[in-house]
Amino acid sequence: MSKKPVTQPALHKVIMVGSGGVGKSALTLQFMYDEFVEDYEPTKADSYRKKILLDGEEVQIDILDTAGQEDYAAIRDNYFRSGEGFLCIFSITEDESFQATQDFREQILRVKNDENIPFLLVGNKCDLEERRKVTYQEASDRAKQWGVTYVETSAKTREHVDKVFFDLMREIRARKMEENKTNNGRGKDKNKRKKIKCVIL
Amino acid sequence: MDFESPDVMKDFPGLYASEIHKTKSNDPEYSDDAEKVTKKDILIGKRKDKKDKKDKERGYAALEGESSAEESYEVRSPSKSKKSKSFKFPTKSREKREKSREKDKEVTEKKKDKDKRTDKKIEKDKEKCKLEKKEKRIKSEDWCDIGEVLPIFGVSLKLAIEHGRCHDGIDLPVPVRACIEYIEDYGLSFENVYKVSGPKSKVLHLKKLYNQREHVNLLDYDVPTVTSLLKMFLRDLPEPVFTSDLLIRFEEAGAILNVAVREKHLKILVGNLPESNRLLLSWIIVHLYNVTLNERCNKMNVQNIALCLSSTLQTSQRLLTSLLFHCPALFPNTVLEHYVYPLTSTSQLPDDPEVMEQELLKQESLLAQIHSEMNVGFISKQREELLWEVQRIITQLKRKLKTAHKDREMLFEKIDEQHVEETVENEAERSTTPTISSEAEVQSECVEETRVIETDATAEAPVSDAKLSDSSSCEKSSLKEVEPPEVPVSVPENKLLNNALALLQIKNTFLNNLKESF
Numbered sequence: 001m002s003k004k005p006v007t008q009p010a011l012h013k014v015i016m017v018g019s020g021g022v023g024k025s026a027l028t029l030q031f032m033y034d035e036f037v038e039d040y041e042p043t044k045a046d047s048y049r050k051k052i053l054l055d056g057e058e059v060q061i062d063i064l065d066t067a068g069q070e071d072y073a074a075i076r077d078n079y080f081r082s083g084e085g086f087l088c089i090f091s092i093t094e095d096e097s098f099q100a101t102q103d104f105r106e107q108i109l110r111v112k113n114d115e116n117i118p119f120l121l122v123g124n125k126c127d128l129e130e131r132r133k134v135t136y137q138e139a140s141d142r143a144k145q146w147g148v149t150y151v152e153t154s155a156k157t158r159e160h161v162d163k164v165f166f167d168l169m170r171e172i173r174a175r176k177m178e179e180n181k182t183n184n185g186r187g188k189d190k191n192k193r194k195k196i197k198c199v200i201l
Numbered sequence: 202m203d204f205e206s207p208d209v210m211k212d213f214p215g216l217y218a219s220e221i222h223k224t225k226s227n228d229p230e231y232s233d234d235a236e237k238v239t240k241k242d243i244l245i246g247k248r249k250d251k252k253d254k255k256d257k258e259r260g261y262a263a264l265e266g267e268s269s270a271e272e273s274y275e276v277r278s279p280s281k282s283k284k285s286k287s288f289k290f291p292t293k294s295r296e297k298r299e300k301s302r303e304k305d306k307e308v309t310e311k312k313k314d315k316d317k318r319t320d321k322k323i324e325k326d327k328e329k330c331k332l333e334k335k336e337k338r339i340k341s342e343d344w345c346d347i348g349e350v351l352p353i354f355g356v357s358l359k360l361a362i363e364h365g366r367c368h369d370g371i372d373l374p375v376p377v378r379a380c381i382e383y384i385e386d387y388g389l390s391f392e393n394v395y396k397v398s399g400p401k402s403k404v405l406h407l408k409k410l411y412n413q414r415e416h417v418n419l420l421d422y423d424v425p426t427v428t429s430l431l432k433m434f435l436r437d438l439p440e441p442v443f444t445s446d447l448l449i450r451f452e453e454a455g456a457i458l459n460v461a462v463r464e465k466h467l468k469i470l471v472g473n474l475p476e477s478n479r480l481l482l483s484w485i486i487v488h489l490y491n492v493t494l495n496e497r498c499n500k501m502n503v504q505n506i507a508l509c510l511s512s513t514l515q516t517s518q519r520l521l522t523s524l525l526f527h528c529p530a531l532f533p534n535t536v537l538e539h540y541v542y543p544l545t546s547t548s549q550l551p552d553d554p555e556v557m558e559q560e561l562l563k564q565e566s567l568l569a570q571i572h573s574e575m576n577v578g579f580i581s582k583q584r585e586e587l588l589w590e591v592q593r594i595i596t597q598l599k600r601k602l603k604t605a606h607k608d609r610e611m612l613f614e615k616i617d618e619q620h621v622e623e624t625v626e627n628e629a630e631r632s633t634t635p636t637i638s639s640e641a642e643v644q645s646e647c648v649e650e651t652r653v654i655e656t657d658a659t660a661e662a663p664v665s666d667a668k669l670s671d672s673s674s675c676e677k678s679s680l681k682e683v684e685p686p687e688v689p690v691s692v693p694e695n696k697l698l699n700n701a702l703a704l705l706q707i708k709n710t711f712l713n714n715l716k717e718s719f
C-alpha cells in the first residue's frame with residue numbers, strides 16, 4: 001500500500017476538446033494505435049491510456065476524448081476538473097469550429113480556475129489545404145492572445161500528431177515540477193498551515 | 202440457552218423484536234450518528250471529523266493517484282477501513298468521544314508518515330479548497346461523508362437502490378444482494394440462522410462500510426453478523442416492504458383460511474406491489490424459504506423464521522408464515538442470482554461478445570452512478586481516478602466488441618462463401634465425368650474465393666461482398682437449382698469454421714496481450 005510513487009511512471013491526464021467532427025477522435029486514435037478512421041462516429045466520451053517515452057523518461061498518458069457539442073455540461077465538468085492538460089481542436093476547414101474554441105477555452109478556465117493550465121490550440125485537417133477557411137495567422141494570433149502554442153495537424157497524414165501530445169505532456173510535466181519545487185522550498189510548516197486552512201473552509 | 206422457546210424473547214428483550222424500538226429510541230449504540238445528523242450539522246458541527254476523513258481519503262489518493270490500476274483497485278478494498286476500527290462496547294456518549302479521539306490520533310499518525318509524500322497533493326488540495334469555495338454551495342459537501350448524505354441504510358427502498366445500485370440490472374441494494382448471497386452460500390446449514398444475532402459493533406461497522414461505498418468482503422464475517430446486517434437493512438426501511446397502503450390487505454389475505462383463496466389473494470397483492478418492493482419481497486421470501494428447506498440442519502422451520510423476522514419485516518408472523526407457505530406459487534421465477542461487480546482495470550476483459558455486452562451495460566451503469574455522485578458534490582481524487590478507469594474500460598470494451606463484430610461478420614461471409622463453393626463442387630460432381638469432376642475440385646481449390654464470388658450474383662447466395670471477379674467458373678447454369686442452406690454441413694466447412702474460430706482466438710489473445718502491455 002505504501003509503495004512510493006517514485007517506482008510508478010508519472011501519469012499525465014490530457015483532455016481533447018473541440019466541436020464535433022474536427023478530428024478529436026481521429027487524432028486520439030492516430031496517436032494511440034496509428035490508425036485513421038474515415039467514417040465519422042460521434043463520441044460520447046472515451047478514455048485511453050498509453051505508456052510512452054517522454055525525453056527518455058517512461059510516463060503514462062491518459063487521454064480523454066470528449067463529445068463536441070455537449071448538452072451534458074455536468075458530466076463534462078467532472079472530466080475537465082480532473083484534466084491536467086488540454087488539446088483544444090478545431091478544423092482549419094471550418095470557421096465555426098475555430099470560433100467555438102473561445103467557448104472551450106472559457107469553460108476550461110472556469111472549471112480549472114488557472115490561466116496557466118497546459119493548453120495547446122490545434123488546427124486539424126491541415127492536409128485539406130485547398131479547403132482552408134481559417135488562416136494560420138488568425139489562429140496563431142488567438143493562441144498568442146491566450147499565451148498558448150498553436151500547432152497545425154493532420155490526423156490523416158499523422159503530421160504533428162505526436163508533436164501535440166508530446167508538447168502538451170512536456171508542459172504538464174514542467175508544471176508539475178514547478179509545483180513540486182514551490183512545495184519543497186517552503187517546507188513542512190507550510191503544510192500545516194494548509195491543513196488548518198482546509199479546516200477553516 | 203434454549204433458542205427454540207419463545208420465552209427467550211422475554212429474557213433477552215433486545216434480541217429480536219424489540220430491536221426495532223431500540224433503533225427508534227435514541228440508544229446511541231444502535232442509532233448511528235449518521236442518521237441523526239442533518240446536512241447543516243455536517244457542514245458546521247462535524248467539520249473537523251469530515252476533514253479528517255477527507256484527508257485520509259486524499260492521503261490514499263496521493264499514494265495511489267499516479268499509480269497503476271492494480272493499486273487503485275486496492276483503494277476499493279476493505280482492508281484500510283477495517284483496520285482502523287475496534288470492536289468494543291463502550292458506554293454511551295463516551296464511545297463517541299473515544300472514537301473521535303482515536304480517529305484523530307490515527308489520522309495524525311498517518312499524516313506524519315505521509316506528509317513527505319503528499320506535499321504536492323496537499324498543495325493541490327488547497328487549491329481545490331479555494332476553488333470549491335467559489336463553486337456552488339453544494340460542492341462543499343465534498344467535505345462530508347457520502348455515507349451520511351446518500352446512505353443506503355435507513356432511507357426509502359427507492360433511494361437505497363439508487364445509492365447502492367447493483368449494476369447487473371437486478372435493482373436491489375448491494376448489501377441485500379451480498380447478504381442473501383452469503384447466507385445462501387454459507388448460512389443455510391448454520392444452526393439457528395437468523396435467530397442468533399451478530400455483535401452490534403460489527404454489524405454497525407458493516408453498515409457504515411456499505412454506506413460509504415467501501416468494498417466489503419463479507420467472507421471476513423460470520424453468519425450471525427451477516428443475518429443481523431440484512432435484518433438491520435429491512436428494519437431501517439421507513440416503509441414496510443409490503444408498503445403502508447397494501448400492508449393491511451396483505452395481512453387480511455394472509456389470514457384467509459382457505460388455502461387456494463389465500464394464495465390467489467396473496468398473488469394479486471404481490472402483483473400490485475411497486476416493482477422494487479415486489480423484487481425485494483420475492484428475494485427475501487425465496488431466500489427465507491430456502492432457509493426453511495434446510496430446517497433439519499439449521500433448526501429453523503417456517504414458524505421459527507416467521508417468529509424471528511416478522512418484526513423485522515414490520516408484519517405479523519401469520520402473514521410471513523403464509524408467504525413462506527405459498528412461496529413457490531407466489532415467486533416461481535425468482536432466481537437469487539449472484540452479483541458480480543463490474544470489472545476493474547486489472548481484470549481480463551471477457552472474450553465472448555455477449556458477456557462483453559453485459560459488462561458494457563454494467564460499466565455504463567457504474568459510470569452514470571459515479572457522475573451522479575460527483576454532480577452532487579462528492580468529488581475526490583479517488584473518485585476521479587475511478588471515473589477515468591471506468592471510462593477506459595468502457596472504451597476498451599467498445600473497441601473489442603467492434604472487432605469481435607467485424608470478425609463475426611467476416612466469419613459469416615466466409616461460411617456463406619463456403620456454402621456456395623460446396624454447392625458448386627457437388628454440382629460439378631453430379632453433372633460431369635469423374636475425371637472432370639476431380640479437375641474441377643482441384644480448380645476450385647486453387648481459385649477458391651474468387652470463383653465463388655463470381656457465381657454469387659447468379660446464385661442468390663447470401664454472399665454480399667462480390668468485389669472480385671473471375672470468369673473461370675463454368676457451373677453457373679446449374680447453380681440456380683441449388684439452395685445453399687440445404688447443403689449438409691460438410692467436413693471442409695467445419696474445418697473452415699474451426700480455423701476461423703482459432704484465428705479469432707489468436708486475435709483475442711493478441712488483443713489481450715496488447716491491452717496488458719498498455
Ligand SMILES: Nc1nc2c(ncn2[C@@H]2O[C@H](COP(=O)(O)OP(=O)(O)O)[C@@H](O)[C@H]2O)c(=O)[nH]1
Binds near residue numbers: 019
Ligand atoms: N482529411 C482529414 N480528415 C479528418 C482529419 N481528422 C479527422 N478527419 C475526418 O473528420 C471526421 C470527423 O473526425 P472525428 O475524429 O470523428 O471528429 P471528432 O468529432 O472531433 O472526434 C471523420 O470522418 C474523420 O475521418 C484530418 O486530419 N484530415
Ligand SMILES: [Mg+2]
Binds near residue numbers: 025026
Ligand atoms: Mg469523436
